[in-house]
Amino acid sequence: xxxxxxxxxxxxxxxxxxxxxxxxxxxxxxxxxxxxxxxxxxxxxxxxxxxxxxxxxxxxxxxxxxxxxxxxxxxxxxxxxxxxxxxxxxxxxxxxxxxxxxxxxxxxxxxxxxxxxxxxxxxxxxxxxxxxxxxxxxxxxxxxxxxxxxxxxxxxxxxxxxxxxxxxxxxxxxxxxxxxxxxxxxxxxxxxxxxxxxxxxxxxxxxxxxxxxxxxxxxxxxxxxxxxxxxxxxxxxxxxxxxxxxxxxxxxxxxxxxxxxxxxxxxxxxxxxxxxxxxxxxxxxxxxxxxxxxxxxxxxxxxxxxxxxxxxxxxxxxxxxxxxxxxxxxxxxxxxxxxxxxxxxxxxxxxxxxxxxxxxxxxxxxxxxxxxxxxxxxxxxxxxxxxxxxxxxxxxxxxxxxxxxxxxxxxxxxxxxxxxxxxxxxxxxxxxxxxxxxxxxxxxxxxxxxxxxxxxxxxx
Numbered sequence: 001x002x003x004x005x006x007x008x009x010x011x012x013x014x015x016x017x018x019x020x021x022x023x024x025x026x027x028x029x030x031x032x033x034x035x036x037x038x039x040x041x042x043x044x045x046x047x048x049x050x051x052x053x054x055x056x057x058x059x060x061x062x063x064x065x066x067x068x069x070x071x072x073x074x075x076x077x078x079x080x081x082x083x084x085x086x087x088x089x090x091x092x093x094x095x096x097x098x099x100x101x102x103x104x105x106x107x108x109x110x111x112x113x114x115x116x117x118x119x120x121x122x123x124x125x126x127x128x129x130x131x132x133x134x135x136x137x138x139x140x141x142x143x144x145x146x147x148x149x150x151x152x153x154x155x156x157x158x159x160x161x162x163x164x165x166x167x168x169x170x171x172x173x174x175x176x177x178x179x180x181x182x183x184x185x186x187x188x189x190x191x192x193x194x195x196x197x198x199x200x201x202x203x204x205x206x207x208x209x210x211x212x213x214x215x216x217x218x219x220x221x222x223x224x225x226x227x228x229x230x231x232x233x234x235x236x237x238x239x240x241x242x243x244x245x246x247x248x249x250x251x252x253x254x255x256x257x258x259x260x261x262x263x264x265x266x267x268x269x270x271x272x273x274x275x276x277x278x279x280x281x282x283x284x285x286x287x288x289x290x291x292x293x294x295x296x297x298x299x300x301x302x303x304x305x306x307x308x309x310x311x312x313x314x315x316x317x318x319x320x321x322x323x324x325x326x327x328x329x330x331x332x333x334x335x336x337x338x339x340x341x342x343x344x345x346x347x348x349x350x351x352x353x354x355x356x357x358x359x360x361x362x363x364x365x366x367x368x369x370x371x372x373x374x375x376x377x378x379x380x381x382x383x384x385x386x387x388x389x390x391x392x393x394x395x396x397x398x399x400x401x402x403x404x405x406x407x408x409x410x411x412x413x414x415x416x417x418x419x420x421x422x423x424x425x426x427x428x429x430x431x432x433x434x435x436x437x438x439x440x441x442x443x444x445x446x447x448x449x450x451x452x453x454x455x456x457x458x459x460x
Contacts, residue, residue, distance in 0.1 A: 008033040009196045036191050077263070078174065078216060081119025084272055084281035085112070088243065088256050088308075090264025093175065093216040097263065098207050100181075100236065102221045103245030108254055109220050111146070112245070112272070112279050113177045114139070116218075118148020125174040126152045128167060132159045132183035146278040159193065161186040161202050168209055178206065180220040181235070203235050236260065247274075248368050253288075254279060255369070258308070268308030286313035286425060289367040295395020299387030302398045302427065303379035304418035305371050311414070311421035313398070315366040316376065318383035320359045329357070335365030336380065337372050344381050344403060351407035351451050354388065375412040377403035378431060381451065382458060389460040398422045399431035407451040411435040419443060431457055 007016045010033055015026025017033060024032050077092035086092050093099065103109045114129065121127045127150075131139050136157050143149050156167045161184050168176060178184070184202040185193035192198065203219065210217040221235065236242050240262045247254035256270040272279040273288075282288055290302065290313060299318040304311055316336075323329055333341040341363055348354045363380060365371050378401035386393045393399075400418055402410040411433045419430060419439035430439060431454065434447045448454045 007036055009036050011196055034196060036195055036197055075214070078120065078125070080116040081122070082112070082116055082279075082281060083283075084270035085116060085256060088258050088268045088270040089241070090261065090268075093218070094240075094263050095174070095214045095216055096211050097241065098210050098217045098219065098239040099241040099243060100219050100221050100239045101243045101245055102223050104223055104249075106249050107245055107247055108272075108274055108279060109245055110134075110142070110179055111274075112254075112256070113179065113218055113220060114142060115146055115148055115278050117175060117177050118143065118146065118150055118153060120175050121150035121153035122148070124152060126154065126171055128154045128156065128171045128173040128176045130164050130167070130176065130178045131155060131157050133179060159183050159185060161205060165205065165209055168213065168215065172213070173215055176210075176215050176217045178217065178219045180222060181206070182222055199235055203238055207238050246368070246370075251368060253282075253368055265308065269310060269312070286311070286421060289314055289369065290425070293366070296392045298390045298392050299383050301379045301383045301386065301393050302422075303365075303371065303376055304398055304400055304422050305369075305373065305375065306414045306417065307369075311417045312369070313421060313425060314369050314371065316371075316379045316383050317364050317366060318380065318387040319362040320356065320384070320387050321362070323358060323360045326357065330360040330362070332360075332362045332364075334363065335368065335370045336363055336376060340374065340377060341380060343405070344377055344384065347403055347405065347407055347451060348381065348384065352455060354385075373412070374402035374410075375400045375418075377401065378409060378433075378448070378454065381454065382431065385455060385458055385460055391458075391460050393458060394429060396426070396428040397431065398427050398429070401431070401433040401436075401448065403451065409433045409448050409450060409454070419445075 007018060008020045009016050010024040010026055010029060013024065013027040015024055017025055020033050023030050075095035077090065077094050079086050079092040101109055101113065117127045117129055129139065136155050139155050154171050154173065158164050158167065164184065181203055182194045182199055185198050186201050189197055189201055206217055206219065241258065242260040244257045244259050245254065246257065252274045254272040254274055258266045258268045260266055271282040271285040273282055293315050301316050302313055303316050304313050331338065331341060345356050345361065349356070363383065379399040381403060382393055382399045400412060402412055404410055415432065415436045422430060423440040423443045428442065429444045429446060431446050431448055434449045436445065436447065439445050446457045448457055
């Protein structure tokens with residue numbers, strides 16, 4: 001056995017350094033090095049210290065072949081039985097794929113994976129649930145509550161990686177759920193469970209097992225307080241799909257978003273509602289998000305956003321409050337890009353001479369949805385103007401468009417989808433850029449070329 005040594009490993013890229021330097025020598029990230037104890041392995045392969053080199057011969061399966069000789073196609077996606085989750089995954093889980101589901105503790109990650117596992121097992125496919133955080137009794141109690149008990153649903157309360165891999169070989173499941181990857185450990189490593197080395201090793205071994213057996217694997221991962229996946233960044237690189245599970249534990253709405261997807265489009269959004277019987281897919285999220293809206297409120301504008309390929313109508317609210325102390329001025333952007341809010345305020349000050357230097361400004365997207373696209377600029381600006389003048393924009397009005405530094409309003413993508421969704425929900429007036437296409441019948445388009453035309457169109 002080799003002697004133990006202390007290294008400092010980067011949580012972003014996994015690079016190792018013999019001492020803590022403050023900045024990773026591999027990727028340049030600051031304060032990302034954490035101390036680990038690992039077993040030193042002697043160099044092999046001769047005096048050069050390389051364990052391979054140019055003399056290593058390829059086995060037949062590793063030889064390069066012409067791309068045209070590669071067999072086309074692959075496994076068909078396996079539906080999870082949850083329509084919103086299948087929408088996000090592009091039809092389901094591909095055999096041999098590895099999916100990382102990341103979210104805050106208590107948000108419902110175990111619930112959604114158990115429901116998906118139960119739905120897959122109900123059609124006769126074998127499913128293995130590796131519970132590294134709960135006992136088998138706790139898993140059964142949750143399964144009974146969710147109504148997903150099935151004879152082909154297996155459970156293993158294991159944290160040791162070799163035991164997990166042995167269970168995979170024994171059951172030969174179509175789907176394996178690991179809850180969670182941060183709790184697994186490989187006895188071959190001296191570091192503690194959850195460390196950078198352990199998470200990287202366990203994830204890599206699970207990926208190898210999935211590719212060799214054709215089993216679809218879902219790994220649950222926790223996130224840090226900043227919202228990033230806990231553990232090394234290489235964890236996101238080795239998997240095929242990264243799903244972000246978002247929502248407020250104090251509200252029922254939950255959102256699943258694809259951050260990375262090798263088998264389909266990234267950025268797709270699925271919406272669920274947490275009920276006593278588990279997570280239920282929301283078929284019409286726009287109607288749900290606008291259900292409690294008061295149309296005649298000042299500072300309120302409806303924005304038709306695009307999440308993946310889905311149009312989503314959300315309410316953007318703004319509030320301005322006098323503040324006599326410039327040192328304590330606040331600029332709050334809940335669910336919006338704070339940088340774009342600052343830009344919108346600057347454009348209003350420069351081109352409409354509306355100063356917010358003595359006011360706190362609060363903006364929010366209702367329902368916990370996050371909107372980062374530039375198309376929200378015009379809606380945010382309209383909400384701010386409405387809040388400043390204490391006058392309603394109109395309950396049947398929507399707004400979308402990108403605002404430039406010169407005060408001009410620019411076109412955005414998927415304008416037809418935005419207008420069609422607004423017309424479906426009964427909106428009759430839309431503030432849009434000059435270049436926007438004609439909308440559906442019954443929807444009046446008010447074309448806005450710059451911020452001065454916007455002020456006139458709002459009739460404030």
